[in-house]
Amino acid sequence: MDRPEKSQELELEIKTLAFGGRGVARVDGFVFFVEGAVPGDRVRAVVTKAKPSYAEARTLEVLRPSSARIAPACRHFGICGGCSWQTLDYTVQLEHKQSQVDDCLSRIGGLSGYETDAPLGATSLWRYRNKVEFTFAPGKGGVELGFHLPGQWRQVVDIEDCLLHSELTNHIRNRVRELARESGLGAYGQDSGGGYWRHLVLREAGTGEVMVNLVTGAGEFPRPAEFAATLTAEFPQIASLVWSVNDTRASVATGFPFRVLAGRDHIREEICGLQLRVSPSSFLQTNTAMAARLYQKALDYAAPRGGELVFDLYSGIGSIALLFARHTAAVLGVEIVAEATRQAVMNAEINSLDNARFVTGKVRRVLKELPVPRRPDLVILDPPRAGASRKEIQRIVELSPPRIVYVSCNASTMAANAAQLAADGYRLLRVGAVDMFPHTPHIEVVALLERFPE
Ligand SMILES: C[S@@+](CC[C@H](N)C(=O)[O-])C[C@H]1O[C@@H](n2cnc3c(N)ncnc32)[C@H](O)[C@@H]1O
Numbered sequence: 154m155d156r157p158e159k160s161q162e163l164e165l166e167i168k169t170l171a172f173g174g175r176g177v178a179r180v181d182g183f184v185f186f187v188e189g190a191v192p193g194d195r196v197r198a199v200v201t202k203a204k205p206s207y208a209e210a211r212t213l214e215v216l217r218p219s220s221a222r223i224a225p226a227c228r229h230f231g232i233c234g235g236c237s238w239q240t241l242d243y244t245v246q247l248e249h250k251q252s253q254v255d256d257c258l259s260r261i262g263g264l265s266g267y268e269t270d271a272p273l274g275a276t277s278l279w280r281y282r283n284k285v286e287f288t289f290a291p292g293k294g295g296v297e298l299g300f301h302l303p304g305q306w307r308q309v310v311d312i313e314d315c316l317l318h319s320e321l322t323n324h325i326r327n328r329v330r331e332l333a334r335e336s337g338l339g340a341y342g343q344d345s346g347g348g349y350w351r352h353l354v355l356r357e358a359g360t361g362e363v364m365v366n367l368v369t370g371a372g373e374f375p376r377p378a379e380f381a382a383t384l385t386a387e388f389p390q391i392a393s394l395v396w397s398v399n400d401t402r403a404s405v406a407t408g409f410p411f412r413v414l415a416g417r418d419h420i421r422e423e424i425c426g427l428q429l430r431v432s433p434s435s436f437l438q439t440n441t442a443m444a445a446r447l448y449q450k451a452l453d454y455a456a457p458r459g460g461e462l463v464f465d466l467y468s469g470i471g472s473i474a475l476l477f478a479r480h481t482a483a484v485l486g487v488e489i490v491a492e493a494t495r496q497a498v499m500n501a502e503i504n505s506l507d508n509a510r511f512v513t514g515k516v517r518r519v520l521k522e523l524p525v526p527r528r529p530d531l532v533i534l535d536p537p538r539a540g541a542s543r544k545e546i547q548r549i550v551e552l553s554p555p556r557i558v559y560v561s562c563n564a565s566t567m568a569a570n571a572a573q574l575a576a577d578g579y580r581l582l583r584v585g586a587v588d589m590f591p592h593t594p595h596i597e598v599v600a601l602l603e604r605f606p607e
Contacts (some may be wrong), residue, residue: 154181157200157208167194168204170249172257172565174237174594175209179316185210189231191241192249193219199279207606221245224324226279227316234303236317236592247588248273250596254564254586265574267600273446278591282317283357284421286406287326289340289350296340296350298330305384306404315573319597324357325388326364329353332383336375343404349600351399352406354573356431359441362392366433368409371400373528376519381415383587392416395433407434419496425449428503434471434492438597440589447560447587448476451533454583454601455558457481461530466516466541471497471509472531473560478509481531486511487519520548533558538565545571550577564598571600580605 157163165178167190168330176190189212190196198210215222225231230239251272259593273397275281288308290297297310308538314323330374333340338349352368365384367374374380376394385391395418397411411418411433419432425445431437438444451473457463461481465474468486470493478484478501487511488494494513501509512519516534532554534541540563549557556578561567571581583601 154183156183156201156205157185159200159203159407160341161200161203162197163200163210164191165190165196165198165210167192167196170253170594171276172253172594174175177195183208187212188237190215190292190300190560191219191238193221194244194586196515197327205358213449214351216228228314229310229312232302232310233312233315235298235300235315237451239592243274243278243354243591247274247436250588251586253594254584254596257568258565258581258584259573260568261565262575262581264568264571264581268588269581270583272586272588272596273450275444275588275591276446277443278295279316280319280440281589281591283359283437283441284439285318285322285326285355287312287353287355288404288406289348289352291342294334296333297331298326298333298350300509311561316560318355319357321388321390322357322363325355325363325391326353328384328387329365329367330446332380336380338372340374343371344393348404348504351518352402354406354433356420357390357421357429358420360421360423361390362422363388364393364395364420364431364433365509366411367394367396368406368503369396371398372413373384378590385415385482389500392420397433409569424472427472427500429470429500430470430496431470431546432492432496433497434490435495436490437472443589443597445474447589447599448473450585450587450599451558451560453533454475454585454599455556461482462527464529464532464552466520466532466545466549467536468497468511468534469493470583471500471511473510473535474511475500475504475506477531477533478506482508484509487530489511489515506511515550516545520552528552529554531556531558533560535560536570538566540570546573546577550574551580553604555604556594559598559600559602561598561600562595564596567598567600571602574602578605579603 156203167176195217202209204210339349354366474486500535
């Protein structure tokens with residue numbers, strides 16, 4: 154076919170899903186990435202971007218639905234841009250997630266010969282998120298509160314009921330919007346730089362405790378005692394109500410100093426029997442029930458015997474390190490954010506674990522400078538989406554641990570890191586996917602590597 158033009162409409166047969174979640178169609182070898190389409194669909198689509206070797210398109214009409222297509226559950230579907238796979242049967246979602254993991258490991262990592270465990274499906278398909286971040290925007294009623302439209306940082310979809318988080322936190326969000334409207338202060342406008350209300354971040358722990366984090370522009374909070382009393386009387390589950398100011402133009406909700414308006418500066422979470430303090434800036438896996446499964450899988454893969462020295466790299470508030478501290482002789486956590494390390498130390502105390510130590514710093518630097526009494530028996534790494542840098546992997550190789558457990562939220566960067574480890578004497582033994590994010594293309598992966606020959 155000739156190269157398609159932007160705005161051209163055409164009929165496409167969707168064959169598979171691309172990394173990132175869009176449907177893939179091929180016409181005479183030319184590839185289309187189609188939003189809103191699932192494998193098996195025949196759709197009428199409009200080209201939104203045309204490049205020499207591929208085009209992007211958006212579904213206008215499903216001409217023949219795939220047998221795996223189901224009705225969307227969410228009233229905001231198609232507008233909000235989240236949960237893009239909710240029109241795909243969950244079993245098929247899991248199959249695609251697994252094949253994307255396999256594909257990354259073989260295509261990016263050039264890896265084979267490892268054992269693959271069946272993917273662990275999520276225990277709840279909806280209302281599984283423990284943290285959601287909303288943006289205020291000027292609009293009808295003066296203030297709207299919801300999610301950014303995909304790719305449009307100025308526009309917000311007003312949300313009534315998001316099925317990713319609980320009914321309770323949906324009620325809290327809707328009440329906060331009413332209170333913001335009643336305050337008479339407008340929402341912050343990304344264009345004007347004026348207005349007051351900016352973000353609302355809600356967290357709900359498995360213990361039932363809720364944290365409400367309001368982010369505003371510069372200026373005093375309007376009648377804070379009254380606001381806090383109203384909200385906490387209506388929602389006694391709120392154990393922490395905090396306020397922070399973002400007086401920059403950047404549309405970010407976290408990382409600012411905060412003031413407690415009611416309750417504590419943290420909420421209490423419980424994962425795998427560990428008590429964890431979670432503060433506004435803490436990183437925590439966003440699906441509490443599946444985080445427990447993920448950590449248990451990491452522990453199963455590591456199969457500690459009890460006497461090991463373990464390094465937990467990218468340790469956050471210490472969740473994995475503390476779980477391993479219960480089963481091994483000693484654990485050292487390494488984390489770049491000082492506040493997270495401080496919380497990890499507190500979490501060790503709360504759980505009466507005196508064999509876990511935490512160091513603040515970049516993995517690369519800490520591993521270079523730390524006087525290590527002996528070689529770790531096991532290294533666990535759980536880096537951010539970008540994966541570990543080549544230098545960081547090099548440092549791990551220099552430590553020469555007999556076993557490595559890699560926890561990842563991005564199979565493509567994990568595959569690249571695993572390839573480097575394989576080139577430096579490690580063998581990938583076992584891989585298991587854990588689904589923390591139903592109806593999205595994301596998947597968490599645990600991998601076990603062993604130094605070869607052992
Ligand atoms: C995916 S989180 C994992 C946290 C923890 N393992 C957990 O499950 O809660 C990644 C963590 O790595 C930290 N981080 C990012 N880059 C780092 C680096 N170069 N060195 C050390 N820590 C880093 C982040 O602050 C974050 O806490």
